[in-house]
Amino acid sequence: xxxxxxxxxxxxxxxxxxxxxxxxxxxxxxxxxxxxxxxxxxxxxxxxxxxxxxxxxxxxxxxxxxxxxxxxxxxxxxxxxxxxxxxxxxxxxxxxxxxxxxxxxxxxxxxxxxxxxxxxxxxxxxxxxxxxxxxxxxxxxxxxxxxxxxxxxxxxxxxxxxxxxxxxxxxxxxxxxxxxxxxxxxxxxxxxxxxxxxxxxxxxxxxxxxxxxxxxxxxxxxxxxxxxxxxxxxxxxxxxxxxxxxxxxxxxxxxxxxxxxxxxxxxxxxxxxxxxxxxx
Ligand SMILES: NC(=O)C1=CN([C@@H]2O[C@H](COP(=O)(O)OP(=O)(O)OC[C@H]3O[C@@H](n4cnc5c(N)ncnc54)[C@H](O)[C@@H]3O)[C@@H](O)[C@H]2O)C=CC1
Ligand SMILES: O=C(O)[C@@H]1CCC=N1
Numbered sequence: 001x002x003x004x005x006x007x008x009x010x011x012x013x014x015x016x017x018x019x020x021x022x023x024x025x026x027x028x029x030x031x032x033x034x035x036x037x038x039x040x041x042x043x044x045x046x047x048x049x050x051x052x053x054x055x056x057x058x059x060x061x062x063x064x065x066x067x068x069x070x071x072x073x074x075x076x077x078x079x080x081x082x083x084x085x086x087x088x089x090x091x092x093x094x095x096x097x098x099x100x101x102x103x104x105x106x107x108x109x110x111x112x113x114x115x116x117x118x119x120x121x122x123x124x125x126x127x128x129x130x131x132x133x134x135x136x137x138x139x140x141x142x143x144x145x146x147x148x149x150x151x152x153x154x155x156x157x158x159x160x161x162x163x164x165x166x167x168x169x170x171x172x173x174x175x176x177x178x179x180x181x182x183x184x185x186x187x188x189x190x191x192x193x194x195x196x197x198x199x200x201x202x203x204x205x206x207x208x209x210x211x212x213x214x215x216x217x218x219x220x221x222x223x224x225x226x227x228x229x230x231x232x233x234x235x236x237x238x239x240x241x242x243x244x245x246x247x248x249x250x251x252x253x254x255x256x257x258x259x260x261x262x263x264x265x266x267x268x269x270x271x272x273x274x275x276x277x278x279x280x
Contacts, residue, residue, distance in 0.1 A: 009035045009038045011071060012034050013072045013074070013076065015042060015079060016042075016080075017050055018078060020104050020128065023128075023132035024078075024158065027162035028162075029057050030161070031157075033161045036059050040060045040062075042061065042063060050062060065090060069094035074100055074102060074154065075094070076102045076104065084112070084116075084278065085116060092118065095119065100124060102126060103123065108125070109170070109278055110125050113125075120146055122147040122151050123147070124141050124142070124143050125141065127139065127141075128181075129183060130184055135163060139180075140168045140172070141159065141165060141168070178264050186264075
């Protein structure tokens with residue numbers, strides 16, 4: 001049975017103890033989506049890392065797969081995609097009627113996981129992003145047909161503990177990966193360019209950095225409060241003959257918008273290509 005919160009506790013096991021597992025563990029324990037005493041984490045070989053996570057979050061850790069996986073309600077695949085086959089093999093015999101696999105593995109399709117498990121099994125494929133570390137991930141999830149309403153809700157609760165969670169069809173995962181999986185890197189790319197030009201214009205490193213961070217935070221809040229009206233927010237800053245107009249005109253001359261659009265589409269194409277290596 002998949003047990004709901006509010007009195008009854010979910011047993012959750014994280015296979016893999018990297019940064020993405022830690023972000024979800026931290027968010028889920030703090031929000032109460034998971035309880036520390038019923039949350040387990042294991043990895044391939046680094047016991048020091050497991051001890052560190054156990055001490056920090058009060059969770060269980062170690063290499064006794066039997067006690068971790070036996071009767072687990074939620075099994076989170078948090079290894080790198082290249083280790084997917086080994087991870088699925090390790091959990092295969094512990095899958096039962098009420099368990100759900102939540103995969104964080106970029107590019108690994110539900111079909112690949114279903115075939116590796118080899119029997120009907122609820123699977124949720126997710127694409128979080130690294131802002132999970134500060135509780136601000138934008139996560140998309142896709143469900144296979146065996147996922148129950150209760151399991152869906154528990155996954156939404158888990159990912160809501162680290163930010164925003166949206167359910168999509170699996171066919172949209174390449175687009176999601178290109179937009180929000182890789183997305184933070186695009187913003188950092190812009191921040192790098194603003195930092196470099198700010199310093200070249202004579203600002204000291206710390207001043208430029210502080211101004212850029214606050215500018216990004218403020219712009220994100222404005223975008224959120226205006227319900228995503230990016231174009232009109234931009235036009236409101238762009239006075240005729242002014243500085244913003246000069247910058248945007250230069251960006252347009254360099255085809256920056258088209259370059260970003262091409263980059264996002266190439267990320268989706270790469271996601272699709274990577275996914276092909278995880279097809280049976
Ligand atoms: N970093 C990112 O921006 C995003 C990452 N992801 C996905 O999250 C997953 C984890 O990423 P990170 O935390 O950055 O990885 P990481 O490399 O930091 O951690 C991977 C962990 O898996 C463990 N592991 C590997 N094979 C194992 C096995 N057979 N059994 C048990 N443990 C095993 C390793 O010991 C390590 O603890 C990846 O699949 C990645 O595609 C998803 C969205 C965004
Ligand atoms: O670059 C990558 O392949 C992964 C997927 C999403 C973010 N990082």
